[in-house]
Amino acid sequence: MTMNLETAAHPETLRRVAIEPVSRVEGHGKVTLLLDDDDRIHQVRLHIVEFRGFEKFIQGRPYWEVPVMVQRLCGICPVSHHLAASKALDQIVGAKNLTPTAEKLRRLMHYGQILQSHALHFFHLSSPDLLFGFDSDVARRNIVGVAQAYPEVAKQGVLLRKYGQEVIRLTAGKRVHGTGSVPGGVNKNLSREERDLLLADIYQIIAWSREAVALARKLYEQSPALYDDFGRFDAHSLSLIRADGALDLYHGGLRARRKDGSTVFDHVNYDHYWEHIFEEVKPWSYMKFPYLRELGPEDGWYRVGPLTRVTQCDFIPTPFADHERRDFLAYGGGSAAGATLGTHWARMIEMLHSAEAIKELLHDDDLLGDDLVVTGERQERGVGMIEAPRGTLIHHYRVDDDDVVARCNLIVSTTHNNQAMNESIRAVARKYLDGRKLTEGLLNHIEVAIRAFDPCLSCATHALGKMPLIVELVDAEGRQVDSLSSGSL
Amino acid sequence: MSDTQTFLLDGEEIPFAPGQTVIQAALAAGHYIPHLCYHPEFKPHGSCKVCTVKVGNRTAASCTLPAQAGLEVESASDEMNDLRRTLVQMLFAEGNHFCPSCEKSGNCALQALGYDLGVMTAGFRHLFPDRPVDASHPDLLLDFNRCILCELCVRASCEVDGKCVFALSGRGIDKHLIVNAPSGRLEDTDVALTDKAVQVCPVGVILKKRVGFAQPIGARRYDASPISAQALADAPRAPAGDGRCAACEEAEEK
Numbered sequence: 069m070t071m072n073l074e075t076a077a078h079p080e081t082l083r084r085v086a087i088e089p090v091s092r093v094e095g096h097g098k099v100t101l102l103l104d105d106d107d108r109i110h111q112v113r114l115h116i117v118e119f120r121g122f123e124k125f126i127q128g129r130p131y132w133e134v135p136v137m138v139q140r141l142c143g144i145c146p147v148s149h150h151l152a153a154s155k156a157l158d159q160i161v162g163a164k165n166l167t168p169t170a171e172k173l174r175r176l177m178h179y180g181q182i183l184q185s186h187a188l189h190f191f192h193l194s195s196p197d198l199l200f201g202f203d204s205d206v207a208r209r210n211i212v213g214v215a216q217a218y219p220e221v222a223k224q225g226v227l228l229r230k231y232g233q234e235v236i237r238l239t240a241g242k243r244v245h246g247t248g249s250v251p252g253g254v255n256k257n258l259s260r261e262e263r264d265l266l267l268a269d270i271y272q273i274i275a276w277s278r279e280a281v282a283l284a285r286k287l288y289e290q291s292p293a294l295y296d297d298f299g300r301f302d303a304h305s306l307s308l309i310r311a312d313g314a315l316d317l318y319h320g321g322l323r324a325r326r327k328d329g330s331t332v333f334d335h336v337n338y339d340h341y342w343e344h345i346f347e348e349v350k351p352w353s354y355m356k357f358p359y360l361r362e363l364g365p366e367d368g369w370y371r372v373g374p375l376t377r378v379t380q381c382d383f384i385p386t387p388f389a390d391h392e393r394r395d396f397l398a399y400g401g402g403s404a405a406g407a408t409l410g411t412h413w414a415r416m417i418e419m420l421h422s423a424e425a426i427k428e429l430l431h432d433d434d435l436l437g438d439d440l441v442v443t444g445e446r447q448e449r450g451v452g453m454i455e456a457p458r459g460t461l462i463h464h465y466r467v468d469d470d471d472v473v474a475r476c477n478l479i480v481s482t483t484h485n486n487q488a489m490n491e492s493i494r495a496v497a498r499k500y501l502d503g504r505k506l507t508e509g510l511l512n513h514i515e516v517a518i519r520a521f522d523p524c525l526s527c528a529t530h531a532l533g534k535m536p537l538i539v540e541l542v543d544a545e546g547r548q549v550d551s552l553s554s555g556s557l
Numbered sequence: 558m559s560d561t562q563t564f565l566l567d568g569e570e571i572p573f574a575p576g577q578t579v580i581q582a583a584l585a586a587g588h589y590i591p592h593l594c595y596h597p598e599f600k601p602h603g604s605c606k607v608c609t610v611k612v613g614n615r616t617a618a619s620c621t622l623p624a625q626a627g628l629e630v631e632s633a634s635d636e637m638n639d640l641r642r643t644l645v646q647m648l649f650a651e652g653n654h655f656c657p658s659c660e661k662s663g664n665c666a667l668q669a670l671g672y673d674l675g676v677m678t679a680g681f682r683h684l685f686p687d688r689p690v691d692a693s694h695p696d697l698l699l700d701f702n703r704c705i706l707c708e709l710c711v712r713a714s715c716e717v718d719g720k721c722v723f724a725l726s727g728r729g730i731d732k733h734l735i736v737n738a739p740s741g742r743l744e745d746t747d748v749a750l751t752d753k754a755v756q757v758c759p760v761g762v763i764l765k766k767r768v769g770f771a772q773p774i775g776a777r778r779y780d781a782s783p784i785s786a787q788a789l790a791d792a793p794r795a796p797a798g799d800g801r802c803a804a805c806e807e808a809e810e811k
Contacts, residue, residue: 128689130698132769137658161767241774245657248773256773441771470692471766 073494076102076111087511090114090518097523099493099514107504112497114490114518116355123476131160131467136247138463138478142524144188146245147181147236148456151318152463155452157251159339160467162444169437170253173239175318176429177248178454179422180235182317183273185457186374186419187232189522190280191225194412197516198287203509221283224276228419231266231273235426238262253441263430270427274388277420281392284413288404296400297499299408299492299517302327304360304370305380306345306484308455311335313382315421317455324360324370325380332362338453341462347479355486358479369487372459373521378414379405386424392417408492411520418457456481458522482523492517564628573624580608580619583632584792589785590632591641591674593648593666594707595620596757597791599716605648605707607641607670616640638674645671646680651730653685653702654760660769661761663777667705669784684730691736693744696766703761704734710763714754722748734762 088098102111135153139146196209215222233243240246288295308320321335347356348365359368384390397405404410452463459481466475496517563570573582580590592608603621610619611631656662691699715721726735738745
C-alpha cells in the first residue's frame with residue numbers, strides 16, 4: 069500500500085467504492101476508494117465531477133457585466149466572486165484608490181457574507197456531525213435533528229445567517245446575487261435608516277458569535293484525541309495579510325509559509341500571482357491542483373481558509389476575536405492550530421471577527437457618503453484577490469480595446485485546497501476505514517473531513533449542484549455489490 | 558348627453574376620439590392592455606401581437622385596430638392572457654435572455670411583462686442562438702442576444718433621428734437586427750449617444766457602454782411599480798385624437 073494513496077499500483081485488481089455525491093457541501097463531487105479482497109485501501113481520490121466553464125463563457129461579454137455574472141458561480145458566497153471580480157475590474161478602469169465610502173461599503177458587504185456563510189457551514193452543514201457523532205443515527209444527523217435536540221443552537225445559527233443576509237441585502241440590493249459593487253466603487257450607500265436597522269441587532273449578533281466560538285471550543289475539548297488527529301496532515305499555507313500583519317479578509321499582500329512555519333514569501337503584491345502560484349492538471353478531476361512555484365509541483369501544494377488565516381496572521385484587529393485567536397493557538401500546546409477539525413473553531417473566530425468588524429463599520433459615517441465611484445486610466449489587465457469564507461479567491465481578467473473580456477482565470481478557495489482535502493481524506497481512510505467492512509457511518513468519516521474545509525465544489529469547477537449521497541460498492545469486474553444512499557437511509 | 562363615442566372593453570365603456578386605436582383609447586382611459594412593440598410616441602406597428610384582443614370571433618392587435626363605436630373588445634380574459642404568455646415565452650426561448658446578469662434587468666420591458674403576466678416557466682426549449690455582441694462603437698454596445706424585433710430602434714432612427722442606422726434582415730426564425738454600414742459594424746454608422754434610437758430600446762440590446770449596474774436595485778424603473786402601472790402613467794404622452802404622434806411630426810418638421 070502506498071502511503072499517499074493517490075494512485076494504486078494495480079487498480080485493475082481492486083474493487084471500487086464510490087461516495088457519490090458527497091453530501092452537506094456546496095456543489096457536486098464524489099470520493100472513490102479502491103480496496104483489495106482484505107478491505108485494505110490502496111487509493112483514495114476526491115473527484116469534482118461537474119464542469120461549468122465560467123472562464124470560457126465570460127469571454128466576449130462587456131467587462132462591467134462581470135461582477136454580477138460571475139457571482140452566479142455560487143449561491144452560498146456569491147459576494148466573494150462579486151467583490152473579487154470588482155477588485156479586478158477596479159484595476160481595469162484605473163481606480164487605484166476607492167473612495168472611503170465605497171471601500172467601507174464593500175467591506176461591510178464582505179463581512180456580512182463571511183458571517184452568513186460561516187454560520188451556514190457550522191450550524192447547518194457541520195453541527196449535525198459534531199453534536200451527534202460522525203456515525204450517529206443518520207436519520208437525525210441533519211439541521212432538523214439539531215433543531216429538535218438543541219433548539220437554541222439551531223435558532224442562533226439561523227438568526228446569525230439571517231443577519232449576514234440582511235447586511236448583504238442593504239449593501240448589494242438583494243440577499244443573494246445583488247449588484248452593489250461596480251467597477252471603481254459601489255452603486256449605493258447606506259441610508260441612516262438602513263444603518264440603524266443593522267445597529268439594532270449587532271450587539272446580539274456579537275454575543276451569539278462569542279457563544280458559537282465557545283461551542284466550537286467545547287466540542288473540541290470534549291474529544292481532544294479525536295479532534296487533534298482526525299484527518300490531520302501537515303501543509304504549507306497561503307493567505308492574504310494586511311501590511312501590519314493583521315488578519316484582513318478584504319485586501320492585503322500574499323503570505324505563504326512552509327509546514328514548519330518558515331516564510332516562503334510575505335506581503336507579496338498579488339497583481340502577478342502567477343509568478344508564485346501555478347495550476348497543475350490531473351486526468352481524474354475537473355479541478356486543477358495549484359502549487360507554490362517556489363516549492364515545486366510535488367511538494368508545493370498548500371492549505372487556505374479559516375485555519376490558515378487565523379494561525380498565520382500576527383493578530384486579529386478586533387478585541388474579542390483576537391482574544392479567542394490567542395486561546396486557540398495556545399490550546400493543547402498548539403495542537404488545534406494544525407488540526408483539520410480545528411478549522412471549525414477557527415471559522416467561528418472569523419465569524420466573531422466579522423461581527424465585530426460590522427459593528428465598527430456601522431459606527432463610521434463614511435458609510436453614509438455620496439462619493440461612490442472613481443475611475444482613472446483604462447488598463448488591459450486586472451487581478452482581484454479576496455479572502456472568501458473558504459479561503460483565498462483569485463479573479464484575473466484581460467479586457468480588449470472594445471471593453472469586452474478577452475481572457476478570464478479564476479482560482480477559487482476550494483481549488484487551492486484540492487490537494488489538502490485529498491490528503492485529509494486519505495488520512496481518514498488510512499486510520500478509520502482500512503481493513504474494515506464499510507458502513508455508512510464509516511464513509512461519513514470521509515465526508516466529515518471534506519466538510520471541515522467547507523468546500524464549494526460548484527465554485528471549484530465553476531459548477532452547480534445539490535448534494536444527496538450515494539455509495540456504490542463495485543467488484544473488480546465492475547459489478548455492483550452493494551449500494552447505499554443518504555436519501556434512502 | 559355628450560357626443561363622445563365609446564366602445565366596450567371587457568364590459569366597460571371606453572371613450573375614444575376619431576382616429577384613435579383601441580390600445581390608445583384604453584390606455585388614455587386608464588385601462589391597461591399588455592403590449593411590447595407599441596410605444597405612445599410612435600406609429601402603431603402591430604408586430605409583437607402581445608396586445609392582441611378578441612373582437613367577436615376574431616383576434617386583432619389592439620395597437621392597430623381602429624376604435625369604433627359599438628365594438629365589444631375582450632382583453633383581460635384567461636384566453637387572451639394565456640396567448641400573451643405564450644408569445645412572451647416564445648420571445649424568451651428565441652433569444653438569449655439571461656436576466657441574472659443583464660444590466661437592463663429591472664428596466665427591461667420584456668422581463669417586466671413576463672413578471673406582470675405571471676410567466677412562471679420557459680414553456681419552450683431554448684434555442685440558444687450564437688449572437689456575438691458588437692462592441693466596436695466607442696460609446697455604445699449592441700447585444701443582439703436580447704433583441705425582440707420590436708423595431709422601435711428602426712422606427713426611431715428613421716423617423717426621429719433621420720439616420721436609418723438600424724433595420725431588420727432575414728425572414729422567419731432567421732430575422733435579425735442589422736446596422737446600416739458596409740462593414741455591418743456599429744462603429745461605421747453615424748449613430749450617436751443622443752439618438753432617440755439609442756434611448757428607446759425596451760430591452761438590453763442598445764446599451765451605453767460603461768454604465769452597467771450603476772443604478773442600484775430598488776431604483777430601477779420596474780422596482781417601484783409593475784409595467785401595467787407604468788404604461789398607464791405613460792399614457793398621457795399618447796397622441797391626440799387625430800391618430801398622429803408628436804414624435805413623428807417632429808421628425809417630419811426636421
